[in-house]
Amino acid sequence: MLPRLAELRRLQSCVLRHVRSFAVFPGASPLVEEAEEVNGGRGEDITDHLTDLTTPASWYPAARMMRRKVVAHMGPTNSGKTHAALQALKAAETGVYCGPLRLLAWEISEKLNADDVSCSLITGQERRVMEGAKHAACTVEMASVSRQVDVAVVDEIQMVADPSRGHSFTRAILGIPARTLHVCGDPAALPLLRQLVQDTGDTLEVLEYERLLPLKAEKAALGTLEGVRKGDCLVAFSRREVHTTKRALESWGALKCCVVYGALPAESRTQQATLFNKPRTGFNVMSASDAVGMGLNLNIRRIVFTSLEKFDGASYRPLTAAEVKQIAGRAGRFGSSHSSGRVTCMHQEDMPYLHTALACANPELQQACLFPSYQQLAIFAEQHNHLDLSDALELFANRATLSQHFFFSNYEPMHKLALMLRHLALSLRDHYIFSISPADPEDPPVAAALLSFASCYASRGHVSVIEAQRWQLKPARTESELEQLEAAYRILDLYIWLSFRMEAAFTGRAEAEKQRKLVTALIEEALPRLAINSKALTARQRRQERMELLDVSRAIEDHFNGSQWDRRIQQKLLAPVYQKPLPTVPIPKLLRRSRKHLRDWELE
Ligand SMILES: Nc1ncnc2c1ncn2[C@@H]1O[C@H](COP(=O)(O)OP(=O)(O)OP(=O)(O)O)[C@@H](O)[C@H]1O
Numbered sequence: 167m168l169p170r171l172a173e174l175r176r177l178q179s180c181v182l183r184h185v186r187s188f189a190v191f192p193g194a195s196p197l198v199e200e201a202e203e204v205n206g207g208r209g210e211d212i213t214d215h216l217t218d219l220t221t222p223a224s225w226y227p228a229a230r231m232m233r234r235k236v237v238a239h240m241g242p243t244n245s246g247k248t249h250a251a252l253q254a255l256k257a258a259e260t261g262v263y264c265g266p267l268r269l270l271a272w273e274i275s276e277k278l279n280a281d282d283v284s285c286s287l288i289t290g291q292e293r294r295v296m297e298g299a300k301h302a303a304c305t306v307e308m309a310s311v312s313r314q315v316d317v318a319v320v321d322e323i324q325m326v327a328d329p330s331r332g333h334s335f336t337r338a339i340l341g342i343p344a345r346t347l348h349v350c351g352d353p354a355a356l357p358l359l360r361q362l363v364q365d366t367g368d369t370l371e372v373l374e375y376e377r378l379l380p381l382k383a384e385k386a387a388l389g390t391l392e393g394v395r396k397g398d399c400l401v402a403f404s405r406r407e408v409h410t411t412k413r414a415l416e417s418w419g420a421l422k423c424c425v426v427y428g429a430l431p432a433e434s435r436t437q438q439a440t441l442f443n444k445p446r447t448g449f450n451v452m453s454a455s456d457a458v459g460m461g462l463n464l465n466i467r468r469i470v471f472t473s474l475e476k477f478d479g480a481s482y483r484p485l486t487a488a489e490v491k492q493i494a495g496r497a498g499r500f501g502s503s504h505s506s507g508r509v510t511c512m513h514q515e516d517m518p519y520l521h522t523a524l525a526c527a528n529p530e531l532q533q534a535c536l537f538p539s540y541q542q543l544a545i546f547a548e549q550h551n552h553l554d555l556s557d558a559l560e561l562f563a564n565r566a567t568l569s570q571h572f573f574f575s576n577y578e579p580m581h582k583l584a585l586m587l588r589h590l591a592l593s594l595r596d597h598y599i600f601s602i603s604p605a606d607p608e609d610p611p612v613a614a615a616l617l618s619f620a621s622c623y624a625s626r627g628h629v630s631v632i633e634a635q636r637w638q639l640k641p642a643r644t645e646s647e648l649e650q651l652e653a654a655y656r657i658l659d660l661y662i663w664l665s666f667r668m669e670a671a672f673t674g675r676a677e678a679e680k681q682r683k684l685v686t687a688l689i690e691e692a693l694p695r696l697a698i699n700s701k702a703l704t705a706r707q708r709r710q711e712r713m714e715l716l717d718v719s720r721a722i723e724d725h726f727n728g729s730q731w732d733r734r735i736q737q738k739l740l741a742p743v744y745q746k747p748l749p750t751v752p753i754p755k756l757l758r759r760s761r762k763h764l765r766d767w768e769l770e
Pocket residue numbers: 241242243244245246247248249250350378463495499500501
């Protein structure tokens with residue numbers, strides 16, 4: 167047999183082996199499966215060009231077999247874009263909605279089911295498959311690129327330029343095989359969208375929208391909290407400030423304050439939004455982080471920025487104009503009880519920047535984010551003497567060639583997790599799944615949980631939610647106990663996410679979902695009751711807390727660098743939260759007790 171042919175045969179079997187290793191995830195609805203698409207259509211020269219990412223449109227054979235009609239709904243926030251796209255989705259025989267947040271996917275699946283369009287919900291952590299449903303609402307990462315539908319909606323497409331998650335939007339826009347693909351987003355994304363549609367050979371129709379209700383920037387800043395009125399949403403950029411603002415507002419007794427922030431479970435954010443939106447609940451103002459910027463339909467009269475700076479993981483930076491507008495645009499939603507939206511700041515010195523940001527158009531997006539599929543990485547690793555995932559990722563990123571309209575995704579978080587796990591006996595596929603999981607390497611308890619899940623899995627091939635993590639589920643009396651509950655939620659969420667991808671090993675999903683529900687109830691029970699006041703911590707306690715966090719992050723850092731855990735620090739990290747025995751109180755009783763708290767201030 168010709169050597170070339172032998173080489174090809176070997177490669178072909180290698181591709182098939184990797185494709186098969188990524189079976190469609192059990193429980194996914196027929197419309198949705200995740201990232202196991204075949205990197206098809208490139209046949210014999212796959213090794214030479216494996217890191218050639220210059221033609222991503224050719225990665226999606228199912229979409230290329232049809233001439234799709236792309237409809238772009240372009241406009242500012244609150245201009246009816248999603249609403250219009252949903253009308254087409256509801257009228258279609260089959261369809262899928264892809265959004266950036268679980269909250270949005272939830273909201274849309276609720277909306278469609280309420281309108282008698284049976285719609286499944288598929289996110290990384292939820293599978294609510296409705297019997298016979300021909301519609302699904304999913305997070306964009308879960309979009310299928312091999313199942314054909316009549317209509318697909320990809321919402322918030324300006325996120326195609328997001329350095330970490332943008333590649334999922336690029337994959338959805340290039341690869342969903344929909345007869346009609348509706349995309350909604352900011353007009354700044356239009357020139358780049360035109361380029362993507364030109365690459366795919368589809369047709370493009372552009373619909374432009376105006377804000378449905380005016381958004382007015384006030385002239386003067388609020389100055390102090392005394393100026394806060396019902397319907398206001400105060401926006402801060404740290405969990406601590408959100409709670410401190412809540413505490414300060416409630417200290418007068420006139421206002422009851424809901425909270426929304428990223429670390430809060432999605433269910434609790436919805437519950438807080440409902441408390442805020444419904445009349446006569448008594449909760450008439452909101453203290454929120456930028457998590458309020460997308461996904462929740464809120465009855466906000468005015469947005470008050472307590473700051474126009476945020477910490478982006480490395481340093482403090484001013485909000486971009488797009489971020490200011492995304493958040494300000496939440497005021498005065500069409501259909502809410504307000505005839506317009508208003509926006510201001512707490513401090514007068516921020517007002518000029520606010521006015522400038524609101525007045526300027528968002529800079530046009532130049533490039534879409536791109537990341538290789540699992541198959542490409544797996545074959546590349548195999549072709550290079552079976553490199554482990556972290557090395558393969560680095561080498562691939564260094565060698566990748568892209569066209570001028572794309573940039574390589576920020577793979578740092580995934581690389582850190584891959585490094586942390588590289589000493590474990592994991593197959594490439596399992597190492598990849600653990601490394602793309604929604605564990606934030608900068609989130610010590612969750613990173614520690616991932617490490618223990620993966621260690622359990624590598625040594626025993628099985629991970630029960632009770633075995634791998636032990637935490638105390640009890641009503642939170644202090645802010646740090648509330649933070650522990652929020653961490654427990656994220657760890658349960660991570661376990662459930664893994665259980666959908668490694669079902670035979672993570673067998674405690676039902677138990678984890680029950681505990682996640684309990685933790686959510688305990689968090690929601692604590693929020694209105696907890697007197698959180700960062701000043702309550704003495705300077706010594708605050709210093710101690712900061713030292714602990716420093717110790718912990720140093721331990722995690724050591725781990726990333728492959729050195730041994732510092733046993734003392736590991737005990738410090740794991741002992742306070744995870745290694746105490748579960749409460750003797752049986753869970754249902756604890757849940758009833760929490761429910762009793764819930765009833766005390768439940769909605770009328
Ligand atoms: N034609 C309409 N009839 C009734 N309600 C509408 C209509 N258009 C929009 N709405 C409602 O107005 C609100 C804002 O609309 P929508 O969410 O579609 O705006 P958007 O442009 O997608 O906003 P964002 O950019 O913030 O996502 C929603 O509650 C939506 O249901």
